[in-house]
Amino acid sequence: xxxxxxxxxxxxxxxxxxxxxxxxxxxxxxxxxxxxxxxxxxxxxxxxxxxxxxxxxxxxxxxxxxxxxxxxxxxxxxxxxxxxxxxxxxxxxxxxxxxxxxxxxxxxxxxxxxxxxxxxxxxxxxxxxxxxxxxxxxxxxxxxxxxxxxxxxxxxxxxxxxxxxxxxxxxxxxxxxxxxxxxxxxxxxxxx
Amino acid sequence: xxxxxxxxxxxxxxxxxxxxxxxxxxxxxxxxxxxxxxxxxxxxxxxxxxxxxxxxxxxxxxxxxxxxxxxxxxxxxxxxxxxxxxxxxxxxxxxxxxxxxxxxxxxxxxxxxxxxxxxxxxxxxxxxxxxxxxxxxxxxxxxxxxxxxxxxxxxxxxxxxxxxxxxxxxxxxxxxxxxxxxxxxxxxxxxx
Amino acid sequence: xxxxxxxxxxxxxxxxxxxxxxxxxxxxxxxxxxxxxxxxxxxxxxxxxxxxxxxxxxxxxxxxxxxxxxxxxxxxxxxxxxxxxxxxxxxxxxxxxxxxxxxxxxxxxxxxxxxxxxxxxxxxxxxxxxxxxxxxxxxxxxxxxxxxxxxxxxxxxxxxxxxxxxxxxxxxxxxxxxxxxxxxxxxxxxxx
Amino acid sequence: xxxxxxxxxxxxxxxxxxxxxxxxxxxxxxxxxxxxxxxxxxxxxxxxxxxxxxxxxxxxxxxxxxxxxxxxxxxxxxxxxxxxxxxxxxxxxxxxxxxxxxxxxxxxxxxxxxxxxxxxxxxxxxxxxxxxxxxxxxxxxxxxxxxxxxxxxxxxxxxxxxxxxxxxxxxxxxxxxxxxxxxxxxxxxxxx
Numbered sequence: 001x002x003x004x005x006x007x008x009x010x011x012x013x014x015x016x017x018x019x020x021x022x023x024x025x026x027x028x029x030x031x032x033x034x035x036x037x038x039x040x041x042x043x044x045x046x047x048x049x050x051x052x053x054x055x056x057x058x059x060x061x062x063x064x065x066x067x068x069x070x071x072x073x074x075x076x077x078x079x080x081x082x083x084x085x086x087x088x089x090x091x092x093x094x095x096x097x098x099x100x101x102x103x104x105x106x107x108x109x110x111x112x113x114x115x116x117x118x119x120x121x122x123x124x125x126x127x128x129x130x131x132x133x134x135x136x137x138x139x140x141x142x143x144x145x146x147x148x149x150x151x152x153x154x155x156x157x158x159x160x161x162x163x164x165x166x167x168x169x170x171x172x173x174x175x176x177x178x179x180x181x182x183x184x185x186x187x188x189x190x191x192x
Numbered sequence: 193x194x195x196x197x198x199x200x201x202x203x204x205x206x207x208x209x210x211x212x213x214x215x216x217x218x219x220x221x222x223x224x225x226x227x228x229x230x231x232x233x234x235x236x237x238x239x240x241x242x243x244x245x246x247x248x249x250x251x252x253x254x255x256x257x258x259x260x261x262x263x264x265x266x267x268x269x270x271x272x273x274x275x276x277x278x279x280x281x282x283x284x285x286x287x288x289x290x291x292x293x294x295x296x297x298x299x300x301x302x303x304x305x306x307x308x309x310x311x312x313x314x315x316x317x318x319x320x321x322x323x324x325x326x327x328x329x330x331x332x333x334x335x336x337x338x339x340x341x342x343x344x345x346x347x348x349x350x351x352x353x354x355x356x357x358x359x360x361x362x363x364x365x366x367x368x369x370x371x372x373x374x375x376x377x378x379x380x381x382x383x384x
Numbered sequence: 385x386x387x388x389x390x391x392x393x394x395x396x397x398x399x400x401x402x403x404x405x406x407x408x409x410x411x412x413x414x415x416x417x418x419x420x421x422x423x424x425x426x427x428x429x430x431x432x433x434x435x436x437x438x439x440x441x442x443x444x445x446x447x448x449x450x451x452x453x454x455x456x457x458x459x460x461x462x463x464x465x466x467x468x469x470x471x472x473x474x475x476x477x478x479x480x481x482x483x484x485x486x487x488x489x490x491x492x493x494x495x496x497x498x499x500x501x502x503x504x505x506x507x508x509x510x511x512x513x514x515x516x517x518x519x520x521x522x523x524x525x526x527x528x529x530x531x532x533x534x535x536x537x538x539x540x541x542x543x544x545x546x547x548x549x550x551x552x553x554x555x556x557x558x559x560x561x562x563x564x565x566x567x568x569x570x571x572x573x574x575x576x
Numbered sequence: 577x578x579x580x581x582x583x584x585x586x587x588x589x590x591x592x593x594x595x596x597x598x599x600x601x602x603x604x605x606x607x608x609x610x611x612x613x614x615x616x617x618x619x620x621x622x623x624x625x626x627x628x629x630x631x632x633x634x635x636x637x638x639x640x641x642x643x644x645x646x647x648x649x650x651x652x653x654x655x656x657x658x659x660x661x662x663x664x665x666x667x668x669x670x671x672x673x674x675x676x677x678x679x680x681x682x683x684x685x686x687x688x689x690x691x692x693x694x695x696x697x698x699x700x701x702x703x704x705x706x707x708x709x710x711x712x713x714x715x716x717x718x719x720x721x722x723x724x725x726x727x728x729x730x731x732x733x734x735x736x737x738x739x740x741x742x743x744x745x746x747x748x749x750x751x752x753x754x755x756x757x758x759x760x761x762x763x764x765x766x767x768x
Contacts (some may be wrong), residue, residue: 005199005203005253006253007581007584008199008200008584009203009206010205011581011584011588012203012204012207012208012396012583012588013207013210013211014585015207015585015588015589015591015592016207016211016212016588016592017211018658018662019217019589019592019593019596019662020211020212020592022662022663022665023215023596023665024219024667025663027600027666027669027670027673028670030346031677031678031679031680032679033679033683036683047659049739050659050662055650055653057585057655058648058651058652058655061581061582061585061651062648072250072254075249075250075253076246076250076318076371079246079249079250082210083239083242086210086211086214086242089215090214090217090219093219094219094220097219098223101223102223103223103225104222104223107228109227116336131204132609148677175264179652197395197445200391200392200395200397201395201399201441204396204398204399204400204588205394205399205402205403207399208400208404209403212403212407214403215407216411234519264442264446267441267442267445268438268442268563271438271441271442274402275434275566278402278406278434279406279409281406281407282409282411283407285411286411286412289411290415293415294415295415295416295417296415299417299420334480341406389587389637389641390637392583392587393583393587393590393591393633396587396588396591396592397591397594399593399596400592400595400596404595404596407599408603443724449610456638459634459637460630460634460755461628463633463634466594467623470594470595470598470626471598472600473598473599474598474601474603477592477603478603478604481603482607486607487607487608487609491609491612500723552652
């Protein structure tokens with residue numbers, strides 16, 4: 001089996017998740033820009049999650065590009081990832097509507113931590129089926145960035161009890177780390 | 193005609209169904225995790241339906257993979273299946289918001305029973321057009337798991353009048369039975 | 385240009401339209417089946433529109449299958465069709481929630497009439513670019529069913545002022561007429 | 577990497593954006609056409625944004641058609657465009673529900689201006705990777721229409737403080753300018 005339909009389904013789910021988040025930007029009744037002011041935390045929260053989902057889509061795109069065949073295990077590892085990502089609109093809205101209170105900030109991190117673990121599991125399942133000499137194995141490498149991200153999420157969740165703005169700064173830092181495109185896979189892919 | 197667009201459309205509908213279910217997780221007003229507590233039945237209900245829709249997507253993926261041509265009858269058998277699955281978000285929300293009361297639990301089973309019957313009809317239509325010697329026929333076999341699932345749904349619906357938790361346990365049991373990937377088709381497909 | 389992306393985009397829009405209609409089935413607060421009773425007109429309205437959108441998707445699928453190239457004019461003729469179909473969830477909900485009152489029933493017919501005209505325009509644009517000797521021309525023929533449908537919609541809209549149930553019967557009759565798959569195109573396509 | 581998945585994901589997001597806008601057409605409680613009257617500004621606003629999103633989809637379709645390879649930078653330039661377009665349902669609803677008041681009209685223009693800039697950036701990124709002799713470069717040319725559109729948006733935003741109907745007329749003028757299909761790319765593409 002090839003990866004076409006797995007990619008198409010994941011694209012569909014990610015496109016919907018990214019787009020329904022914007023439904024939380026409830027249209028205000030006022031007619032001046034001041035009426036939009038209370039929406040600012042929701043909008044910032046949306047922007048952060050949009051970037052995260054963009055990162056997931058980009059990395060998913062790169063990784064599936066060097067995947068050669070699909071098994072039942074991969075389908076479920078992928079659905080497991082999509083399950084956690086499907087919760088992103090909920091925790092994004094909860095965090096934004098509550099002006100980045102401590103517990104919503106921590107829960108946003110928990111969902112991202114679980115999504116990070118799910119992505120790691122997907123990586124492991126994919127590599128196991130492609131062998132240590134595969135282009136995929138060479139491209140993904142040790143997935144250092146994936147592991148360090150999960151560690152940072154865990155730290156950010158704990159630190160949220162002390163200072164939730166530090167947690168948010170860590171979430172932004174992880175995003176910036178990933179915004180540098182994953183040159184390992186891109187370089188590897190370009191040689192195939 | 194090939195199966196490409198049939199798969200793409202089904203993927204789209206399934207991706208949307210799976211994702212709009214999460215809209216039932218209404219963002220609470222409280223700012224602590226306790227405010228999420230009343231959402232637990234809705235979340236459990238969502239998880240159960242997510243797994244079921246994942247199973248449908250996986251099986252649909254496997255079956256269409258060994259399908260060689262598409263007819264008008266198949267398009268309608270597929271739309272019939274999608275119709276019943278489109279009702280899943282509704283019955284999932286009704287079951288979750290009412291804390292697994294008897295009648296919502298029974299109705300969830302009715303929709304799954306109808307979806308199971310629709311899937312069986314799709315299987316029959318597909319096999320009829322591919323002949324008894326086809327890879328599809330060999331792969332799907334007698335579809336024992338599909339038939340037994342429909343029987344279990346019927347039993348669960350009846351038992352819900354006695355004890356709705358037994359019904360839920362049966363729903364979970366069917367999901368576990370399917371989480372084992374359908375090795376028959378996968379094995380068959382891998383030889384093509 | 386080939387038709388791939390035109391089909392993919394149309395599939396996406398149709399899949400979303402078909403699925404968001406079900407959001408109008410608002411989850412009731414009651415826990416017994418009696419609480420679902422007031423939803424019956426909404427559900428019947430949903431079923432009718434689901435079948436209509438299924439017919440559009442099927443016919444669109446068949447017609448694009450024998451389309452060989454895409455021009456800017458076709459993209460806009462297709463978007464025009466999607467615009468009218470995007471209004472279907474609105475008129476479906478208005479008709480269902482108002483228990484098939486006269487004016488909602490008439491407006492549902494108006495949107496279907498406009499969609500029918502838009503489909504006819506798309507057919508004309510496609511045929512003009514493929515020539516009188518094309519497989520498409522032979523397959524679509526004179527599009528008698530398309531034209532008679534538009535006439536029936538117009539009659540049903542007018543008759544709704546006298547008896548809205550007659551209008552609904554006509555809507556059902558059109559659906560039944562189309563549920564017979566379009567054998568002209570299928571036969572033609574199978575010879576290519 | 578080829579452009580397939582980039583197109584599929586963009587199609588998905590655009591299809592969802594275009595379709596969820598219609599959810600702002602809230603079903604009224606009245607049963608006569610008069611009950612729809614208050615929805616007229618929302619419907620006009622929807623029509624304007626539908627046409628704009630159709631234009632974006634068409635141009636995106638044409639441009640990606642002559643794109644030969646995809647890099648990480650392109651994925652992000654594309655996501656940047658989708659981010660601004662994802663805000664269209666929000667500003668469309670705000671503008672429609674407030675009967676084209678000055679500040680909502682201006683904000684609609686701001687989002688379109690940012691989307692126009694994002695599209696221009698995407699064009700630049702694509703051309704940079706394809707070289708001055710590429711079919712893409714020849715097809716896109718100096719993108720005069722793109723630049724003039726952004727200038728008109730800026731003028732319309734400023735003029736909205738004087739007369740918001742002039743701004744709306746400018747928005748409609750830009751749409752009409754684009755409704756003429758982009759013959760440059762189409763002509764170029766047809767020679768490949």
